[in-house]
Structure formats: structure tokens, C-alpha cells
Amino acid sequence: MLGYKVALPDDRNGEKEPVFYAGSTLAPDLSLPRIRERWTLPAEAASVDGSRPEQPALPDVTGPALARRRATAATWQALLIIDNGDDGAAAAQIAAAGEVLDALAKTSAAHTRAELREAAFVFERASRSHVKTVRGHDRALRHAARDLVHSGPALGRGEDGATTAMLIDMAFFLAIAAANWHAKKHHSQQAAAARQAAEHLHAAYEAAAGEPMAVLCQRGHRLSLRARQRQADLLHEVLPDLAARVQAEPGWPALAATLTHAHQAGHNPRTLLTEAATHRELHTAHSLSDTLIWRLRHLADLPAHAETPGHPQPQGIRRQSANVAPPPAPPHAPVLRLPHR
Numbered sequence: 001m002l003g004y005k006v007a008l009p010d011d012r013n014g015e016k017e018p019v020f021y022a023g024s025t026l027a028p029d030l031s032l033p034r035i036r037e038r039w040t041l042p043a044e045a046a047s048v049d050g051s052r053p054e055q056p057a058l059p060d061v062t063g064p065a066l067a068r069r070r071a072t073a074a075t076w077q078a079l080l081i082i083d084n085g086d087d088g089a090a091a092a093q094i095a096a097a098g099e100v101l102d103a104l105a106k107t108s109a110a111h112t113r114a115e116l117r118e119a120a121f122v123f124e125r126a127s128r129s130h131v132k133t134v135r136g137h138d139r140a141l142r143h144a145a146r147d148l149v150h151s152g153p154a155l156g157r158g159e160d161g162a163t164t165a166m167l168i169d170m171a172f173f174l175a176i177a178a179a180n181w182h183a184k185k186h187h188s189q190q191a192a193a194a195r196q197a198a199e200h201l202h203a204a205y206e207a208a209a210g211e212p213m214a215v216l217c218q219r220g221h222r223l224s225l226r227a228r229q230r231q232a233d234l235l236h237e238v239l240p241d242l243a244a245r246v247q248a249e250p251g252w253p254a255l256a257a258t259l260t261h262a263h264q265a266g267h268n269p270r271t272l273l274t275e276a277a278t279h280r281e282l283h284t285a286h287s288l289s290d291t292l293i294w295r296l297r298h299l300a301d302l303p304a305h306a307e308t309p310g311h312p313q314p315q316g317i318r319r320q321s322a323n324v325a326p327p328p329a330p331p332h333a334p335v336l337r338l339p340h341r
Helices: 032-039 064-084 087-107 110-126 139-151 158-184 188-221 225-238 243-248 252-264 269-278 288-299
Strands: none
Touching (some): 064 087, 064 139, 064 158, 064 288, 087 139, 087 158, 110 158, 158 188, 188 252, 188 288, 225 243, 225 252, 225 269, 243 288, 252 269, 269 288
């Protein structure tokens, strides 16, 4: 097979014949060689005897929540490659990210679906460039997209809804990273498309994160004063320049609860908070607390939703009278603040 052409059924010339287009005419990444690259393992990935390399064994995806957690992990790694990898590897990650957004839009609940579809639609332009992609590095993202589709539709509540918010938050940062990468290459159209996708992802995040963040805030308000002070001291120790800003945000009680959950699960909150804050930039997030919460819950493998069965009940929660409701905790999501070009 040397090439291929495609035509729309109703697209015909004056002689009523179909108008065919070569794949490379439609887009550079639709040429036959580029498609074959996606279907073939890179040469360096083959073993000495020429057989296919063993893939890391992963448990089967059992539902939308697990698929979203895997996609979050793959997106986290993709961010590091876009920021620090070579151009070919970064281009491959950005292209594969488009598949993740498509899959997420197809499988998410109705209240987030419209914005996610718009994000996937506009990001398609950002996923293409003339930089030759290095295949193989993007395998994790492509597997994540496949798992999202195979896991089926997600609910808009509980662990499904919370992991959707977690993934959207990470995808927002990937869109920003893609915009910055394209801007450095003077790809103005792709950079603009990535920024527009980030705006839609922000809107989708607001819809997805309200309920799980409200539950976490309620948990945080119920912590004892001693427990909250312990987490505040930790915050000032790890992030002295940002601590005051974080504590002024509505999401601070939810962050305090998450740090407590991590400690109760056997993790070192100081180590986790340091990694969450330094592994990837924070300046593009208006709500630092929201971003840190999802990074911490991802790194510590905590349930995304605080009321997921089996979630550890943090120590230090004050007992309350049955007639006294916990303080209100309005849902809060980060306001988009895109970097200037």
C-alpha cells in the first residue's frame, strides 16, 4: 500500500464523480507514513530478538473512575515532557492529548459534556504542527484515551464526578503548557487554539468540581482547631511565599482536610505537599488550594471524593451537636488566568 485517498459521499465534481483527497492533503499527520508511525512500535522499543517488548502489567479498568485516575497520571507525565522534553516528544504528547480530550468529552456527564466537547474541538487545531512527532513516548496518553472510552459513561457525582474534576484540572494545565510550547515555536494559531481549549476546560471544571469540593470543605470545617493549625504550620513551612494566599481562599479548609487524609493514610504530608508544589508550576492557577488538592489526592492515591466508601475518617474532627449544621462551604473553582503572550 503506497497511499490512500478519501471522499465524502455527497462531494462530487461536475461529472458526478467523487472528489478524492489524499490524507496528507487534509493534514500532515494524516499521511500514510504518519499513520503507520502511530500503529508501529518505535525501533528502539523492540527487543534484541525482534519480538514485541513486554508492556507493564496494569489491572483491568473496572470503571470510569479508575480510567480517569490513569488518565490523570498520564497527563501529569505528559506535562513534564512538554515542559522539559525535546520537540518531537512534546509534539507527540500534545497530539495524544487531543485523543484524551475527545474520549473525556464522549464519556462525561451531561453537565460537563458541552464544554468538554468544545475544548476537544478547538484543541484539535493545537494538536497539529509541522514538528515531527516521536512516537512511543505518547503511548501512555493513547492508552488512557482508550481506557476512558472502554470504561463507559461516567456519573456526574461521587467518585466518577470527582475524578472527572481531577482530570479536567490536570488537562487545563496541559492545555496551558501546549499553548506556551506553541508560542515559543511561533505557532500562533495552535497557541490560540490551546488557550481557547483551556477556557472551555475551566468552565467544565467549575461544573464538575462544585460538589466534591463542597464535601471536602465541610470535612475541613469540622477539623479541630489543633488539626487545622497543624496543617497551617505545614503550609507556611513548605510554601512560605504562598501560604497566606492559600489560606485566604475558600478552598483552604478542603486542602487542610486533604492533608489530614494523606497523613491518616500513612503518607508524609510534608513530602507530598513539596512534590505537589514543585513538580509543576502553580502561577497559572487562580485557586492554588484547588490545584494542590487534586495533585495531593493524585500523588497519595486518595479517593477523589471524600465520601467514597472506605475513605479514611480523619482524626481531629470535632463532635457536633445533631442540631448544629457544619459551616457552609460554597463550591469554588479556579478562575482562569491565562499567561500573556
